[in-house]
Amino acid sequence: MMKKNIDQIDASILICPECKQRSITLEPSAHCTNPNCKKTFPIWDEIPSLFDRKTDEITQHFPDRRMEGLTTQDIINNAIYNWSHIFSDCDRENFEKDIAFDYHIDAVEGTLPDSFFRLSTPSTGRILEIGTGTGVDGRKLAHYNPNFDYYGVDLGFAIYPCQRSSKKRSNQRYIRASALSLPFADASFDIVYSYGVFHHTPDPYKAFSEAIRVLKPGGHFCTYLYEKHENNALKRIPLTLIESLHVLTRRLSHKQLKLLCYLISPAVLLLLSYPAQILKKTPKLKLLGNKFPYHHGTTPKSILGDLMDRFGASINYRFSKEEFANLFRQNKIAQFKITKMNDRAGYVGFCSK
Numbered sequence: 519m520m521k522k523n524i525d526q527i528d529a530s531i532l533i534c535p536e537c538k539q540r541s542i543t544l545e546p547s548a549h550c551t552n553p554n555c556k557k558t559f560p561i562w563d564e565i566p567s568l569f570d571r572k573t574d575e576i577t578q579h580f581p582d583r584r585m586e587g588l589t590t591q592d593i594i595n596n597a598i599y600n601w602s603h604i605f606s607d608c609d610r611e612n613f614e615k616d617i618a619f620d621y622h623i624d625a626v627e628g629t630l631p632d633s634f635f636r637l638s639t640p641s642t643g644r645i646l647e648i649g650t651g652t653g654v655d656g657r658k659l660a661h662y663n664p665n666f667d668y669y670g671v672d673l674g675f676a677i678y679p680c681q682r683s684s685k686k687r688s689n690q691r692y693i694r695a696s697a698l699s700l701p702f703a704d705a706s707f708d709i710v711y712s713y714g715v716f717h718h719t720p721d722p723y724k725a726f727s728e729a730i731r732v733l734k735p736g737g738h739f740c741t742y743l744y745e746k747h748e749n750n751a752l753k754r755i756p757l758t759l760i761e762s763l764h765v766l767t768r769r770l771s772h773k774q775l776k777l778l779c780y781l782i783s784p785a786v787l788l789l790l791s792y793p794a795q796i797l798k799k800t801p802k803l804k805l806l807g808n809k810f811p812y813h814h815g816t817t818p819k820s821i822l823g824d825l826m827d828r829f830g831a832s833i834n835y836r837f838s839k840e841e842f843a844n845l846f847r848q849n850k851i852a853q854f855k856i857t858k859m860n861d862r863a864g865y866v867g868f869c870s871k
């Protein structure tokens with residue numbers, strides 16, 4: 519019999535997100551045993567929500583994915599709302615298919631030293647993914663390191679379908695929590711990975727330092743962040759335009775946003791993706807083609823997720839390479855590397871602590 523998600527969580531590494539003490543118990547209900555705190559935490563679908571009181575307030579309208587169709591306009595809620603809808607659409611059943619699916623972690627791995635994400639067996643340990651989204655990257659990480667315990671955290675309610683689709687893997691467990699206040703003790707993880715999450719939080723600096731805090735000395739950390747495109751006007755100018763439309767677009771419901779993005783996708787393909795692909799066929803113009811936004815687009819569906827991200831995510835911090843480097847330095851990490859993936863915008867930063 520497969521253990522329940524909640525039973526697989528090692529409570530000894532948990533800290534209370536409110537009082538920061540190692541005082542969480544999950545049985546028979548999730549709560550903090552510190553008499554000065556006594557915070558209680560809901561558990562739905564075997565997943566505890568370990569939020570501090572402030573995050574509770576932000577997320578209170580979104581306690582679980584059964585509450586569809588809400589139209590709260592709050593800026594942070596909107597981000598959670600849209601992401602959760604996007605990822606709830608992809609309740610994925612086929613684990614083997616996910617392992618074969620070319621996803622973010624595959625592009626990231628191309629920039630990393632060998633075995634960064636595939637720690638040598640027979641050692642054991644823990645892996646943390648912050649912002650699990652669809653869960654595809656997490657399933658791969660857990661698969662690469664079968665002796666390790668994988669922990670996935672996300673703020674949104676798409677974590678419920680994500681956990682359900684991962685049930686077949688015994689080394690995966692999920693906790694609903696915020697990147698800004700991770701419910702884990704210092705130095706708990708051998709690998710910490712987060713793709714495209716910190717820049718969607720109100721405080722990417724805090725998210726970054728939380729990730730480093732929970733990493734063991736010698737552990738591997740890797741994250742992907744949006745770039746400022748400081749040297750590429752072809753991307754910077756349209757982005758500035760889109761961001762000025764955010765006042766309107768972030769107020770759209772998930773359905774309205776999806777419709778808007780479907781409607782504009784043919785124009786994006788015709789004006790950007792297809793011309794870029796023609797340029798990329800000529801060796802001398804390949805570099806220029808790669809600078810076009812949406813240069814990888816083939817069909818409306820292939821660019822829908824990116825368009826919804828551009829228009830719908832309320833918070834989109836962007837970093838120059840120097841600003842990214844400062845995130846490491848501010849966290850007393852002297853040895854780190856910031857690279858780019860083949861053909862993809864954004865920076866990958868990694869280090870060993």
Ligand SMILES: C[S@@+](CC[C@H](N)C(=O)[O-])C[C@H]1O[C@@H](n2cnc3c(N)ncnc32)[C@H](O)[C@@H]1O
Pocket residue numbers: 598601602605622648649650651652653655671672673674676695696697698712713714715718719
């Ligand atoms: C762009 S998606 C990336 C998901 C996944 N890492 C991937 O590569 O597909 C951003 C994810 O971050 C989550 N998120 C946003 N703010 C968060 C926070 N403060 N703490 C934890 N997760 C957060 C969203 O719910 C969403 O799943």
Ligand SMILES: [Zn+2]
Pocket residue numbers: 534535536537538539541550551552555556557
């Ligand atoms: Zn507490």
